[in-house]
Amino acid sequence: MEDIAAELGMTKSNLYYYFNDKQDILYQCHMRSVDISLKALEGALSASRSPREKMRALLINHIRGILDDGFGGVMQTDLDNFLPEQRKQYVKRRDVFEHGFRELIKDGIRAREFKKLNVKLTGFAILGSINWIPKWYRPTGSLSSTQIAEQMSEYFLDGLIPKEPNR
Amino acid sequence: MEDIAAELGMTKSNLYYYFNDKQDILYQCHMRSVDISLKALEGALSASRSPREKMRALLINHIRGILDDGFGGVMQTDLDNFLPEQRKQYVKRRDVFEHGFRELIKDGIRAREFKKLNVKLTGFAILGSINWIPKWYRPTGSLSSTQIAEQMSEYFLDGLIPKEPNR
DNA sequence: AATGAATTTGAATCAGTAGTCAAATTGTAT
DNA sequence: ATACAATTTGACTACTGATTCAAATTCATT
Numbered sequence: 232m233e234d235i236a237a238e239l240g241m242t243k244s245n246l247y248y249y250f251n252d253k254q255d256i257l258y259q260c261h262m263r264s265v266d267i268s269l270k271a272l273e274g275a276l277s278a279s280r281s282p283r284e285k286m287r288a289l290l291i292n293h294i295r296g297i298l299d300d301g302f303g304g305v306m307q308t309d310l311d312n313f314l315p316e317q318r319k320q321y322v323k324r325r326d327v328f329e330h331g332f333r334e335l336i337k338d339g340i341r342a343r344e345f346k347k348l349n350v351k352l353t354g355f356a357i358l359g360s361i362n363w364i365p366k367w368y369r370p371t372g373s374l375s376s377t378q379i380a381e382q383m384s385e386y387f388l389d390g391l392i393p394k395e396p397n398r
Numbered sequence: 399m400e401d402i403a404a405e406l407g408m409t410k411s412n413l414y415y416y417f418n419d420k421q422d423i424l425y426q427c428h429m430r431s432v433d434i435s436l437k438a439l440e441g442a443l444s445a446s447r448s449p450r451e452k453m454r455a456l457l458i459n460h461i462r463g464i465l466d467d468g469f470g471g472v473m474q475t476d477l478d479n480f481l482p483e484q485r486k487q488y489v490k491r492r493d494v495f496e497h498g499f500r501e502l503i504k505d506g507i508r509a510r511e512f513k514k515l516n517v518k519l520t521g522f523a524i525l526g527s528i529n530w531i532p533k534w535y536r537p538t539g540s541l542s543s544t545q546i547a548e549q550m551s552e553y554f555l556d557g558l559i560p561k562e563p564n565r
Numbered sequence: 566a567a568t569g570a571a572t573t574t575g576a577a578t579c580a581g582t583a584g585t586c587a588a589a590t591t592g593t594a595t
Numbered sequence: 596a597t598a599c600a601a602t603t604t605g606a607c608t609a610c611t612g613a614t615t616c617a618a619a620t621t622c623a624t625t
Contacts, residue, residue, distance in 0.1 A: 363526030410574095411573080
């Protein structure tokens with residue numbers, strides 16, 4: 232708590248004017264983080280294009296959101312100490328995102344743009360890889376966040392595309 | 399420490415007969431974890447086949463090791479509180495694994511089995527996805543660890559293969 | 566059975582750190 | 596300038612949880 236306060240240029244006790252307790256801070260961070268992801272999802276879906284293009288937009292938005300907004304690292308922490316009500320609220324939003332992500336994969340499969348694969352497992356694979364990025368990303372690295380987002384998205388997409396373009 | 403001791407059926411203070419301190423336990427877990435990954439690497443490389451087959455074997459070994467040996471979750475924790483000497487020892491072994499993984503990607507590119515992609519970034523993408531698995535994996539799920547390993551490996555591999563098989 | 570080494574334990578210590586609160590300060594409207 | 600609300604602070608409390616250690620117990624060897 233002292234470290235957080237110092238980072239904000241305030242004193243430790245002053246934090247309790249804005250947050251109920253330590254867990255509350257973490258909860259707010261998680262909500263902020265998932266909201267950023269939901270924005271990425273909505274933006275990608277509203278752009279009315281093919282599932283493939285929507286997926287590309289979603290991946291790039293999502294990765295850039297995690298890299299640039301600074302809330303990505305919070306996903307490393309777990310929800311074990313959340314109050315039941317907090318966990319419910321958070322899981323609800325996260326499920327909206329994950330469900331939207333999977334639906335997009337299904338859309339692509341239906342449109343024959345993606346091959347028939349295990350939707351849930353593929354979702355875990357892609358999203359897990361993205362969640363891990365804050366572990367190794369350094370803003371001082373040679374690639375910009377946009378370059379990372381584009382190149383990783385391309386790799387994830389290529390794994391979705393059937394071998395023969397149109398069967 | 400009390401929880402760990404209880405899990406082992408011993409008392410808290412007895413742990414200090416086997417470990418220097420709490421960090422030491424985490425360090426030993428990390429070393430065990432990375433050793434399992436190194437075994438997966440060695441096993442895959444010694445089987446003398448094409449880079450593509452080696453990669454498939456490595457991915458499946460690696461994923462199964464993480465799922466079945468129970469040390470996968472330790473990768474979620476960070477190394478911040480390691481002693482300098484501990485961090486050096488651990489990072490050394492982890493780098494051997496990551497370097498071997500990247501070399502295998504390079505081999506595949508040289509052999510025209512993989513397309514030309516950013517080796518470092520692709521390595522992060524695949525390994526990050528695998529590191530994240532313990533976050534969602536439940537042994538009681540519908541897929542066995544072997545099925546998960548096979549299906550995820552297939553997805554990762556497909557993203558490496560060029561569009562036209564032989565150019 | 567006796568001896569010494571290996572292992573285990575309970576009780577005590579000790580530091581760190583989350584959280585509280587009354588008082589002080591700052592901001593705002595009249 | 597005054598009064599009231601919003602914000603900030605320092606000192607204090609309370610508790611958790613890692614670590615120590617001397618004593619007790621178990622184990623192996625002769």
